[in-house]
Amino acid sequence: EIVMTQSPATLSVSPGERATLSCRASQSVSSNLAWYQQKPGQAPRLLIYGASTRATGIPARFSGSGSGTEFTLTISSLQSEDFVVYYCQQYNNWPPWTFGQGTNVEIK
């Protein structure tokens, strides 16, 4: 099973600033990496797949990069609705599909 590790667990950023979230895989997942956003009390929403492709309707301030075992989600200018939890997920080796433990982006 591939273990996904996200860092940091909590990221404190001011509105309008850039946020950089990291995700590491225990072995290579090629570019088969997705990012999801989860707002309180809501289901996750797909943001990025293929490590860097934005899903339909996702604003351009969200971008993804990386391949192999190291990945990054960047939010270029944080809006109020972006202060929520983000998960990475690998879908290269399945089953199981595995998620990171999440990064909570909070207002500084």
Place this chain on the structure above:
Amino acid sequence: QVQLVESGGGVVQPERSLRLSCAASGFSFSSYGMHWVRQAPGKGLEWVAVISYDGSNKYYADSVKGRLTISRDNSKNTLYLQMNSLRAEDTAVYYCAREGGDYVFDLWGRGTLVTVSS
């Protein structure tokens, strides 16, 4: 409207059973693989099970193998999760999710809460 709506959650005693449903609408349900993903209170996401578009292939997380069974009825556009021998650690919000291209989960339901407690 493209959506998934889960139902069937509730409070159940340990070792009892429960069946969850996920009703799909607005898309061709029979063309997609479908998953169940759960989230324990205050915790992260855990993949539970997947079923192929035609029901011919199923896979499970080790933590639920032998106790939870995924199935589907394409004539009713509905996904199911039969949960037997429930344990306290099965307490979670259960989401159904559609597997889009490239094996990512591109559509999620709002979830249904299962609480296992005596």
